[in-house]
Amino acid sequence: MHVLKLIFKNAFRHKLRTFLTVLGVTIAILAFGLLRTVISAWYAGVEASSASRLVTRNAVSLIFPLPLSYREKIRQIEGVKGVSYGTWFGGIYIDEKNFFANYAMEPKTYLEMYPEIIIPPDHMAAFLRDRKGAVAGRKLVERFGWKIGDIITLKGTIFPGNWDFVLRGIYRGRDNTVDETAFFFQWDYLNETLKKAGRSWTGQVGWYLIVIRDPGIAADVSLRIDKTFKNSLAETLTETEKAFQLSFIAMSEAIVIAIQLVSFVIIFIIMAVVANTMAMTARERIGEYAVFKTLGFGGLHISGLIFGESMVITMTGGVLGILLTFPAAKIFSETLSAYFPVFNVATETIYMDIAASFLVASIAGIFPAWRAVNIRIADGLRRIG
């Protein structure tokens, strides 16, 4: 006879109670995993950003542009390997709830700086040929059922009017950390249209994207760029892409902290649930444990039985919860792709699930084990009958 067998038999002695507890753990671990995934999705842009890319923007605010003439000056600054630029377009596709990122950019140089964005060569050629051409991410295309050659109309918010684009390319991410829900088109098209209409923002860009020779010199190059434009009409603020992404997230940091808190509260609650189950179980079996002790089994054996049972119940729920996290995250990612372009269950999340399950099982076993080990045998035996 194996001790493990006894532990398993004990764990499933009260079928309904064990089932409910396992269900509770499953749901808790699932919820915990999804919340942790939401948090990592929040930081996905930061994680995916490269340490050798800098972003230069207007020092006052992102809503103010920079002149295109800065491009040449930046290119000449020591340590700069390449310069490109883009402008946030902020167009709406049919309805506001269809939100996705869309911006104008200088096609050749911009995409060279993003090796993680993969466009088939024929798509790329078609995109470059068509002034009104646009490229969209694979997930975005799937979401709206677009096809190559479709005319996509965006309603301008910053730049009023209806803007027609022709879908010329579909890009994929090099790996699953790349946002596949963005939409971009040629900056020249934006600029010429604005010029024709006699609007502001002509010859202006929203940001410069800079590739540097080596991530180690990011701080120096940033300083040099900003110094160059000091006391000019449009002073600049240069930071790494990572810092740039973080500055967006900083605005919603409170929400992230709240989610983090809730995720730990869930673990805390399930700890109480499992602890209650284990306490009930151990109370009922105090006589049995007394019999074990009578036969000569020691405190280690008894605690082993109790912790083992706690582990079996919690780990069953934990494993089920982890397994369910993947399909649940997939459904989440499909319905929330507008908010979380990258929604992957991280390996760290699984580690945290396992750690949380272990913690719950251990803590739930402490009190019952302590009681069972310390009760006097004679008293334990008196409980029977």
Next chain:
Amino acid sequence: MSSRPLIVRIRNLFKSYRRGSQMLPVLNDISLDIEEAEFMALMGPSGSGKTTLLNLIAGIDRADSGTITVGGLDITTLSETELAGWRANHVGFIFQFYNLIPVLTAFENVELPLLLSGLSKKERISHVETALRMVNLSDRMDHYPGQLSGGQQQRVAIARAVVTDPTILVADEPTGDLDRVSAEDILELMERLVHELGKTVIMVTHDPRAANKAHVISHLDKGVLNARPQADF
């Protein structure tokens, strides 16, 4: 009276329980000798301290003072861990309510005390089979306690008690929960343990018929003991 060696030797044993601020004396200067292969019945009114005395002899409770020597070893000097090891090797327990583990089969219940013995799997199997054959339950090895009658469960419990070949067997009202026929059965089995295997049995009982099977009947009343050998012993 007899020249058989002493297996249990109790001298000046005191035990009291604390109830609130009051001390409740239960055993008051008990001295007792039990010979090897003796079948002793311990009788007395409810609350007289029979279970308490049995527990002290079996090493699952602690006396306030006095000595309990079992097989030459004064067990009052042992630590908790030493005592647990000693119980595993030297004491077989039979309880009123059988106290089998409900999720284990008859076979596994009997095997339980052997898990601490360091015997190989093969040796354990042969020991368990021998013990179950002795209590005449070879055909019920795979039954769970819930699938056995009270008398059968008590026989499994007896097999569990003897499987380690202990020095003494202690039984606290082993027939208290059984009908007459099953009780007869169990008592016969205990007699056989004494006569055929030379076991020393200390049995607490309320039943005079059960006590009559014993060689010696000790009466415990208000914490004081008086022994009286059976006429035919």
